[in-house]
Amino acid sequence: MNILMGWGSRARGLFADNKGPWGSSSGGDGDEPPPAEGGGGPWGEPSKRRKRPSVTSGGPPPSLDEFLRRGRARFGGGLPGRPNASIITWAVLGVVFLWLAVTSIHSVDPQERGVVTQFGRYSRTLGPGVGWTLPWPVEQVQKVNVGEARTIDLGAGSDNLMLTRDQNLIDIAYSVSWYIRSPELYLFELNDPKQTVEQAAESAMRAVIARVSLRDAMGPKRAEIEAEVQAEMQRVLDGYRTGIVVNNIAIRQADPPDAVNEAFKKVTAAQQQAQSAVNLASGYATQVTQRAEGDAAAFDKVYAQYKLAPEVTRRRMYYETMERVLANVDKTIVEAPGVTPYLALPEVKKSTPREPGQ
Amino acid sequence: MSDFFRRHSMVAIIGAFIVLFLIYTSFPIVPETKQAVVVQFGKPVRILNRYRADQPIGHRGAGLAYRIPFVETVLWIDKRVLNVNMDSQQVISTDQRRLQVDAFARYRITDPLLMYIRASTPENLSKALQLNLGSQLRNELGKRPFDALLSPERQGIMENVRRGLDRVARQYGAEIIDVRIKRTDLPQGSPLDSAFDRMRSAREQEAQSILAEGSKRAQIIRAEADAEAARIYANSYGKDPDFYDFYRAMESYQLSFIGNGQQRAAPTTVVLSPQNDYLREFTGRKR
Numbered sequence: 286m287n288i289l290m291g292w293g294s295r296a297r298g299l300f301a302d303n304k305g306p307w308g309s310s311s312g313g314d315g316d317e318p319p320p321a322e323g324g325g326g327p328w329g330e331p332s333k334r335r336k337r338p339s340v341t342s343g344g345p346p347p348s349l350d351e352f353l354r355r356g357r358a359r360f361g362g363g364l365p366g367r368p369n370a371s372i373i374t375w376a377v378l379g380v381v382f383l384w385l386a387v388t389s390i391h392s393v394d395p396q397e398r399g400v401v402t403q404f405g406r407y408s409r410t411l412g413p414g415v416g417w418t419l420p421w422p423v424e425q426v427q428k429v430n431v432g433e434a435r436t437i438d439l440g441a442g443s444d445n446l447m448l449t450r451d452q453n454l455i456d457i458a459y460s461v462s463w464y465i466r467s468p469e470l471y472l473f474e475l476n477d478p479k480q481t482v483e484q485a486a487e488s489a490m491r492a493v494i495a496r497v498s499l500r501d502a503m504g505p506k507r508a509e510i511e512a513e514v515q516a517e518m519q520r521v522l523d524g525y526r527t528g529i530v531v532n533n534i535a536i537r538q539a540d541p542p543d544a545v546n547e548a549f550k551k552v553t554a555a556q557q558q559a560q561s562a563v564n565l566a567s568g569y570a571t572q573v574t575q576r577a578e579g580d581a582a583a584f585d586k587v588y589a590q591y592k593l594a595p596e597v598t599r600r601r602m603y604y605e606t607m608e609r610v611l612a613n614v615d616k617t618i619v620e621a622p623g624v625t626p627y628l629a630l631p632e633v634k635k636s637t638p639r640e641p642g643q
Numbered sequence: 644m645s646d647f648f649r650r651h652s653m654v655a656i657i658g659a660f661i662v663l664f665l666i667y668t669s670f671p672i673v674p675e676t677k678q679a680v681v682v683q684f685g686k687p688v689r690i691l692n693r694y695r696a697d698q699p700i701g702h703r704g705a706g707l708a709y710r711i712p713f714v715e716t717v718l719w720i721d722k723r724v725l726n727v728n729m730d731s732q733q734v735i736s737t738d739q740r741r742l743q744v745d746a747f748a749r750y751r752i753t754d755p756l757l758m759y760i761r762a763s764t765p766e767n768l769s770k771a772l773q774l775n776l777g778s779q780l781r782n783e784l785g786k787r788p789f790d791a792l793l794s795p796e797r798q799g800i801m802e803n804v805r806r807g808l809d810r811v812a813r814q815y816g817a818e819i820i821d822v823r824i825k826r827t828d829l830p831q832g833s834p835l836d837s838a839f840d841r842m843r844s845a846r847e848q849e850a851q852s853i854l855a856e857g858s859k860r861a862q863i864i865r866a867e868a869d870a871e872a873a874r875i876y877a878n879s880y881g882k883d884p885d886f887y888d889f890y891r892a893m894e895s896y897q898l899s900f901i902g903n904g905q906q907r908a909a910p911t912t913v914v915l916s917p918q919n920d921y922l923r924e925f926t927g928r929k930r
Contacts (some may be wrong), residue, residue, distance in 0.1 A: 559857020
């Protein structure tokens with residue numbers, strides 16, 4: 286810590302330009318040199334002057350030399366006797382500043398949290414925005430993305446067979462979406478997030494599938510299964526103190542295994558066949574009842590008329606029908622009784638003009 | 644002093660490195676994720692950041708620690724929940740059926756000192772647990788019928804396994820948090836094939852019964868329609884059976900001899916006797 290402070294003040298001293306530290310300052314560690322007195326900016330001017338001696342004149346001005354000597358005495362090292370040692374000093378200072386800037390200012394994105402550890406011990410969590418910490422190695426920040434939902438696909442590709450309650454097999458593929466709720470637990474309690482989530486998902490899915498029948502798993506109970514798996518996974522992960530929240534389980538595929546798929550297609554075909562048989566029967570039923578209703582309605586109409594004058598209507602209908610019938614057929618009237626058996630019916634037929642096969 | 648360093652610059656640099664190294668090795672940083680046993684020539688002397696269930700994260704424990712360089716060594720041990728995977732095991736149920744079981748256990752080293760004494764390294768502990776998990780699981784599952792193996796969580800089987808494994812783990816300074824079965828599969832070969840066969844035949848049977856049920860429903864629908872039609876006819880014709888007989892006869896004659904309008908009836912020759920009612924007037928009234 287002391288070394289750090291020393292470097293800090295030295296850097297400040299150097300930046301203070303001109304005759305600053307090496308000319309007038311008496312050179313204590315914590316001494317504040319006088320502020321800049323013009324003659325160029327504190328950044329631009331000194332560096333120009335520093336380069337000049339090394340390249341052109343071959344020797345540093347006396348004030349620098351004095352500074353280096355003091356510096357050497359203070360740190361017990363350095364590169365004695367070399368004129369360009371000052372460049373190294375500046376480089377070191379630059380690195381120190383860069384290091385301070387990089388390791389103590391942290392910008393945390395809105396979906397991130399910065400977990401601060403002080404010498405390895407958890408100290409606090411930075412929210413979104415700019416956060417300050419002590420520089421490395423005192424404090425360190427690990428940024429964890431808590432906004433992003435991560436997705437793991439399971440069971441895709443090859444057959445992922447699971448046993449159902451009725452000891453059938455089902456080929457199931459699903460994806461798990463999760464995010465980090467507690468970055469501290471996530472960082473400090475969990476050693477392999479992906480494996481942990483996968484294992485929890487697989488075991489939860491297996492447990493839930495083993496409680497439902499194949500038929501339910503393939504169709505109607507999908508949503509329930511997803512919800513149960515999610516609850517089970519969450520319970521397991523909370524038991525491990527993972528700081529992970531399971532967002533969603535989506536079953537993308539729940540099919541019978543390829544080996545028996547043909548038989549399942551037969552069931553579907555049978556269902557369609559059965560349905561078509563029922564449809565045909567329904568068609569027949571409509572036809573039959575409609576016809577019965579039509580016939581009955583016709584009869585009722587005629588009967589209503591018949592009731593008004595039964596005898597006349599009956600005779601009229603008889604004659605009309607016979608007229609129509611006999612007008613269309615060949616007629617033979619035989620006077621004598623007992624002749625009918627001797628009639629040559631083929632002969633009679635021959636006279637028929639439209640006899641097929643003639 | 645400063646003169647000495649100026650003259651022997653290399654010595655000074657090396658000396659600085661040695662000092663830095665000593666500082667670095669004397670003050671190890673204990674992260675939140677680790678605990679450690681400090682060992683002096685093989686003899687454990689202290690424990691750093693030991694796991695305690697009641698301590699929240701960020702409690703004393705993690706942070707800067709110290710050790711005597713060269714004399715003490717620090718043995719790092721994970722403080723987090725660890726995982727041990729069991730190799731896939733074949734389990735035989737009481738009804739002599741086989742099941743391929745894949746399981747894992749989650750544990751945490753709670754007593755690093757005991758772990759160091761009994762197992763010396765975490766890897767040894769992990770191996771010991773792995774072996775034990777397999778045998779515990781086989782023992783426990785082997786006592787059950789096949790049905791129970793499919794959902795072992797239900798009957799507390801997994802809790803039994805956990806407890807059994809925990810007894811072993813405690814001797815090594817660890818505790819078992821959870822034992823879970825990841826997969827249960829039918830072994831390749833005849834068990835899997837016969838399961839497929841059973842599924843196939845069950846589906847075929849289902850297909851047949853669906854067909855049979857379909858035709859049954861179709862039959863019923865037809866019969867109901869016929870019955871309904873009969874009811875409608877009876878309702879209507881029953882009002883005057885005698886007239887119905889006549890009406891239907893007329894309809895029938897027409898249909899048989901003339902056709903229904905769309906197709907002609909087959910040619911017919913009618914041989915009539917004068918006694919026929921139709922020809923009653925043919926022979927002259929009151930003959």
